Amino acid sequence: MLRRMLATALVPALLVGCGKKSEEDEAVIVTETPGSIESVLNALPACETVAADGRLNVVSGCADAACVGMTYDEITEVMADAGACEPMGDGTPAMVCTWEGVVEITFDDLDLDFEPDKGDMAAGIRILGEYAGGTPEGLGLGASSSCYLEEFGEPDYATWMLVYDHYVLLEATWVGWGLTIVDDDGPPGSVDPDGVVDHLTVRGAL
16 A cells, blocks of 8 residues: 655644555545545545646656656657656665656666666656646646546545644545645645645556
């Protein structure tokens, strides 16, 4: 299960919980309180979309001309930029490459030469920062989390947190759509979800 690790000492949180769908009946089963994930999802702010310019494509897993299944060299060519790459900070033999500070992709570096391995293909594309594009439906960074629920239905996995007297959604993943959204903005050292997507990852629909 995809689950974010949060330091509760840094935020006014009493609980971090997660839920997932049952493989048998497709119902969302909550592994910790609240009583149902619906109470968390229903409390999200009303849907507000962003630019519906088609720069993002959830089904194909693309951001602008960069798509899942492409190599580092191919993405460099279509983006007309070599990107900025640095090693994974946890010791994993991989390079994290960023284009224009808004499109981030991880590639293997199994030979430890501090360059993306030739032929390794992008498995996912993370969109962050000031990326201004959206899907044809207006989904992107800055769109309300509730917009994604309207478009894709209940998530397969969700992570939430209790802040004072109400629950907030931190992260949601739709496995079949290859999509994860995260709402974790706030001042440095804190988590303060506001119902607006701060970064997301597309992996291409199954």
